[in-house]
Amino acid sequence: MAVGKSVQRKDGVAKVTGKARYTDDFSMPGMRVAKYLRSPIAHGRVVRIDTTRAEKLPGVDGVFTFHDVPKNTFATAGHPFSLDPEHGDVADRLLLTDCARFQGDEVAVVVTRDDMTAHKALSLIEVEYENLKPLIRMQDVLAHDAPELHKRSRNLIKEHAYTVGGDYKKAIEESDHLIEGVFETQIVQHCHLENHSSYAYMDDMDRIVIVSSTQIPHIARRIVSEALNFPLSRIRVIKPHIGGGFGNKQDVILEPMVAFLTLKLGGIPIRLKLNREECMVGTRVRHPLHIQVKAGISQEGNLNVIDYDAVSNTGAYASHGHSIVSAAAAKTHYMYPRAIYRCRARTIYGNFPSAGAMRGYGSPQIIFAVESLMEDAARKLGIDSVDFRLKNAVKPGDINQIGKRPIVTAGLIECIEKGRDLIDWDKKRATLQTPQTGPVRKGLGIACFSYLSGTYPSCVEPASARLILNQDGSVNLLVGATEIGQGSDTVFAQMTAETLGTSYEKVHVVSNQDTDVTPFDSGAYASRQTYVTGQAVMRAASELKDKILAYAGVITGMNPGELDIDEGNIVIAKSRQTAVMSLKDLSMDAYYNKNRGGQITSEVSCKALTNAPSYGCTVVDLEIDIPMCKVKINEIYNIHDAGVIINPLTSEGQIHGGMAMGIGAALFEVLMVDPDSGRIYNNNMLDYKVPTIMDIPGLGSGFVQTHEPTHPYGSKSLGEPPVLTPAPAIRNAILDATGIAINELPMNPKTLFTHFKNAGLL
Amino acid sequence: MFDFESYHKAESVDEAIALLAQNPKSIPLAGGTDVLVRLHQHHQDYRHVVDIHGLKELKEISKNPNGVIRIGSGVTFTTLTEHPLITGNIPVLAQGASSVGGPQVRNVGTVGGNICNGAPSADSAAPLLILNATVVLKGTQGQREIPLHEFYQGPGKVDRMESEILTSIVIAPENYQCWFAKYHKYAMRDAMDIATIGCAGACNIEGGLVNQLRLAYTVAGPTPLRCWKTEQIAKGAKADESLLELVKSSVLKDLRPRDSWRASKDFRQHVIQTLAQRVLQAILNQCGEVKP
Numbered sequence A: 001m002a003v004g005k006s007v008q009r010k011d012g013v014a015k016v017t018g019k020a021r022y023t024d025d026f027s028m029p030g031m032r033v034a035k036y037l038r039s040p041i042a043h044g045r046v047v048r049i050d051t052t053r054a055e056k057l058p059g060v061d062g063v064f065t066f067h068d069v070p071k072n073t074f075a076t077a078g079h080p081f082s083l084d085p086e087h088g089d090v091a092d093r094l095l096l097t098d099c100a101r102f103q104g105d106e107v108a109v110v111v112t113r114d115d116m117t118a119h120k121a122l123s124l125i126e127v128e129y130e131n132l133k134p135l136i137r138m139q140d141v142l143a144h145d146a147p148e149l150h151k152r153s154r155n156l157i158k159e160h161a162y163t164v165g166g167d168y169k170k171a172i173e174e175s176d177h178l179i180e181g182v183f184e185t186q187i188v189q190h191c192h193l194e195n196h197s198s199y200a201y202m203d204d205m206d207r208i209v210i211v212s213s214t215q216i217p218h219i220a221r222r223i224v225s226e227a228l229n230f231p232l233s234r235i236r237v238i239k240p241h242i243g244g245g246f247g248n249k250q251d252v253i254l255e256p257m258v259a260f261l262t263l264k265l266g267g268i269p270i271r272l273k274l275n276r277e278e279c280m281v282g283t284r285v286r287h288p289l290h291i292q293v294k295a296g297i298s299q300e301g302n303l304n305v306i307d308y309d310a311v312s313n314t315g316a317y318a319s320h321g322h323s324i325v326s327a328a329a330a331k332t333h334y335m336y337p338r339a340i341y342r343c344r345a346r347t348i349y350g351n352f353p354s355a356g357a358m359r360g361y362g363s364p365q366i367i368f369a370v371e372s373l374m375e376d377a378a379r380k381l382g383i384d385s386v387d388f389r390l391k392n393a394v395k396p397g398d399i400n401q402i403g404k405r406p407i408v409t410a411g412l413i414e415c416i417e418k419g420r421d422l423i424d425w426d427k428k429r430a431t432l433q434t435p436q437t438g439p440v441r442k443g444l445g446i447a448c449f450s451y452l453s454g455t456y457p458s459c460v461e462p463a464s465a466r467l468i469l470n471q472d473g474s475v476n477l478l479v480g481a482t483e484i485g486q487g488s489d490t491v492f493a494q495m496t497a498e499t500l501g502t503s504y505e506k507v508h509v510v511s512n513q514d515t516d517v518t519p520f521d522s523g524a525y526a527s528r529q530t531y532v533t534g535q536a537v538m539r540a541a542s543e544l545k546d547k548i549l550a551y552a553g554v555i556t557g558m559n560p561g562e563l564d565i566d567e568g569n570i571v572i573a574k575s576r577q578t579a580v581m582s583l584k585d586l587s588m589d590a591y592y593n594k595n596r597g598g599q600i601t602s603e604v605s606c607k608a609l610t611n612a613p614s615y616g617c618t619v620v621d622l623e624i625d626i627p628m629c630k631v632k633i634n635e636i637y638n639i640h641d642a643g644v645i646i647n648p649l650t651s652e653g654q655i656h657g658g659m660a661m662g663i664g665a666a667l668f669e670v671l672m673v674d675p676d677s678g679r680i681y682n683n684n685m686l687d688y689k690v691p692t693i694m695d696i697p698g699l700g701s702g703f704v705q706t707h708e709p710t711h712p713y714g715s716k717s718l719g720e721p722p723v724l725t726p727a728p729a730i731r732n733a734i735l736d737a738t739g740i741a742i743n744e745l746p747m748n749p750k751t752l753f754t755h756f757k758n759a760g761l762l
Numbered sequence B: 001m002f003d004f005e006s007y008h009k010a011e012s013v014d015e016a017i018a019l020l021a022q023n024p025k026s027i028p029l030a031g032g033t034d035v036l037v038r039l040h041q042h043h044q045d046y047r048h049v050v051d052i053h054g055l056k057e058l059k060e061i062s063k064n065p066n067g068v069i070r071i072g073s074g075v076t077f078t079t080l081t082e083h084p085l086i087t088g089n090i091p092v093l094a095q096g097a098s099s100v101g102g103p104q105v106r107n108v109g110t111v112g113g114n115i116c117n118g119a120p121s122a123d124s125a126a127p128l129l130i131l132n133a134t135v136v137l138k139g140t141q142g143q144r145e146i147p148l149h150e151f152y153q154g155p156g157k158v159d160r161m162e163s164e165i166l167t168s169i170v171i172a173p174e175n176y177q178c179w180f181a182k183y184h185k186y187a188m189r190d191a192m193d194i195a196t197i198g199c200a201g202a203c204n205i206e207g208g209l210v211n212q213l214r215l216a217y218t219v220a221g222p223t224p225l226r227c228w229k230t231e232q233i234a235k236g237a238k239a240d241e242s243l244l245e246l247v248k249s250s251v252l253k254d255l256r257p258r259d260s261w262r263a264s265k266d267f268r269q270h271v272i273q274t275l276a277q278r279v280l281q282a283i284l285n286q287c288g289e290v291k292p
């Protein structure tokens, strides 16, 4: 049995010994470097650009501007293709632009023999801009006379509104209390260790090979094809090891450009890699949201209505655009499904770096607003925060109001109870006097979440797996799903071992995807791979098993139905100690017997036609030094219902990483953009305060293991959910300690200072 | 890749001085933790380098029989944090050194580089200011010794002539014996951060009264600054909680914190006052005059 065990990660040793090869670890003879010329202003048109001096510099192979690139706009979001044109992503991007839409926009690119020459060549390009008014604030973007960032867009990408679950007006009228709040979330950046990097070359005159740090090799291939008007089958995308992505590599950022450049320059290998400063503005960020929330509640504390109106700002280019806020709004309904939901959401443009996918995909923002408001509601009614949530939390059998489907597994109530007990909530609550006085005050906070395990039915959910029995009885597993650090290769190997009846060590996962070789899968996003790709892996493993047993029947003359595989041996199912033959002997026969057999393989490509909500909460105990404007977390736990846990250790690692990221967004991080000029102040690791190991408290986690029937091993999502609730839990604990509701992020010392001062605490 | 125009590795301080004199555009490179950041940004003023990294004659820490402590400019933060002459006599400097960056930066960054860089945020500056440290400079014109607070001239500007090397920092016994001192770095993170405000204080107390107070801040003006007025006012004051209020009400008069996107002026002023109280409280706790 391999599922449920904390086996060692497949890539663990390679990574800690430095053996794992990332995109930048490969080089080719004659490789050139490409570098972007980035706009120094946030909004303006290029009225003159002169590249002649740069072109003459020795060591320069090419300089390209807006004039040289294909004139068809393309969409960059890493979504699978949508057959419904209405559902497609917004195509608003060119390879290079003559209109700067954020400070850092890509105006030209040079290809040179080395970095230094690239730097010099860039300094020799002369550009004149006509300045336009930068639009950063929501009211500026939506003003009547605002210039349009993209023609005929009115600066609005999309909007939608709906009410589900019953009669909204009636429910509002019947509510004893209406609670309202306005919440602002900030721009944060993924800060994955490995910056974006890609290179491309042509290995004959027909085909472009792209090696890239991407979460989505198969989607990247299609988008490059669209961007360059180049046949998809003549593009090959290879994904080596990846140093983190968190959604920022679920977008096609460098691949079209490197493909374009190698195509232009006769197929020479060209590398385009961003440094940290570029990566923080020239890739993607998290959408800042402005959210108005209203809740209608009965005197007994029943949540009748949740109503939110969200404006999401996607920055300079659409990228994932409106999908972010609409997915997040939809996923939140699984938490309190007995309430009526009204939702209105708009996504607008603005002159700052493009916002795209980032761990949680809009849910951290929406959940910050909703769970903060739930806290305000509980307090207004005088109900304990935990009890209020227990009263309203989802129960198995509740109906999700959007899809009108019953919710099968829902361990939210157990998660809340477990969190309450782990942090000793009741005892601590009893000892905290209210209101508190003195410079250091303590608080308890909780926040809950719901999430999904993929994107179905909003998007197609394809997955494929290929298994090959090797001569020595081990198996190779090829998947189109990508390992990006989250541990998917490891759990796929566990699933394979479990179903096949072999040991985990005997499953080798081909970790690097290559669109010429690996079967189709849309990649790492939406916490989908364990749930969606897991279904293909299970089916491929059971198909392989059937084929192996059938061949064992051929060799032995026994009935395959009476045989099984156990720890690498073919055994009699009813007396498992009796080994008929080893997998190795069987495989050698299949490969080399002159008269029968052949390589034993299986291949499954399927689509997930289900989706399963996962649940959980954060509970936190913290204290605040008011004069110092600093928060100290004493204890914090994340409890997850992610179904059956395939690997407890890597799951815990995933939770710790997500919690740290959530704490970062709660207390530290913000990419600062000047609202007047669009200047970006802090696109570096000194001024962008991603927390260090010294800033992260001890992290606790717990599981409530439900058994999700739509998944072959009972599992649900765990990749993104850990990041969802630390911020609202911390906000609620600060409110508990100080009586001050901070409805904006991050709650860093500067923000706390302003709030404490306004409240007369300082 | 760095865009050097010239690079020389000096084998001695004298050779470094000669090299610097030959090329007025050149600058010394010690640990390189400031210089390499500039080179990475292709800064124009950092293209000619005289490398003094690792010079033995700059790496010594000593204390003479009179109690004079001499710290070579090439001493790293890690050494400052761990060296018994520092931790035993002037632990406030070890506090400053240990608050710098992270272990890697502390292993190469030097106290000389920290001072010569002229940053208003230098974490060794406030402790050295309240220790009344003097700096020793050697150049083609010979050797000179000046008080640290005079060495600082403006943001990023220090009183160093082109050929000069800062060789050592000197602390006289009357500036640490019978003193209690404390450094507090206030930053947005607990590691890998520059100070929002840094505060070092020292007190010399006799019979429950403040004989002398010294207070210095970083990031509270164009250079690290001493609080001369407040120090005057505190002379003879009672060494109890009333001192905290006294200092709090005076300290802003000595300082000129900036309003910037990194932190607003009123926030910095608030932190300055809060740190004054916290640092003094810690000092009073140390000398046992006030019970915690």
Ligand SMILES: Cc1cc2nc3c(=O)[nH]c(=O)nc-3n(C[C@H](O)[C@H](O)[C@H](O)COP(=O)(O)OP(=O)(O)OC[C@H]3O[C@@H](n4cnc5c(N)ncnc54)[C@H](O)[C@@H]3O)c2cc1C
Pocket (backbone or CB within 6 Å): B027, B028, B029, B030, B031, B032, B033, B034, B035, B036, B037, B052, B073, B074, B099, B100, B101, B102, B105, B108, B109, B110, B111, B112, B113, B114, B115, B116, B117, B121, B122, B123, B124, B160, B164, B165, B166, B167, B192, B193, B194, B195
């Ligand atoms: C990641 C990181 C984190 C950091 N964190 C902090 C922090 O928390 N606190 C802090 O104060 N600083 C911090 N710094 C800045 C830096 O580490 C310090 O200023 C350090 O003391 C510089 O010393 P160095 O030996 O590396 O100087 P270098 O970079 O070699 O030199 C700095 C300057 O001083 C000059 N110089 C050096 N030595 C001499 C000499 N003997 N005589 C004359 N001139 C000389 C150089 O010409 C240069 O102008 C950080 C830097 C980095 C990269």
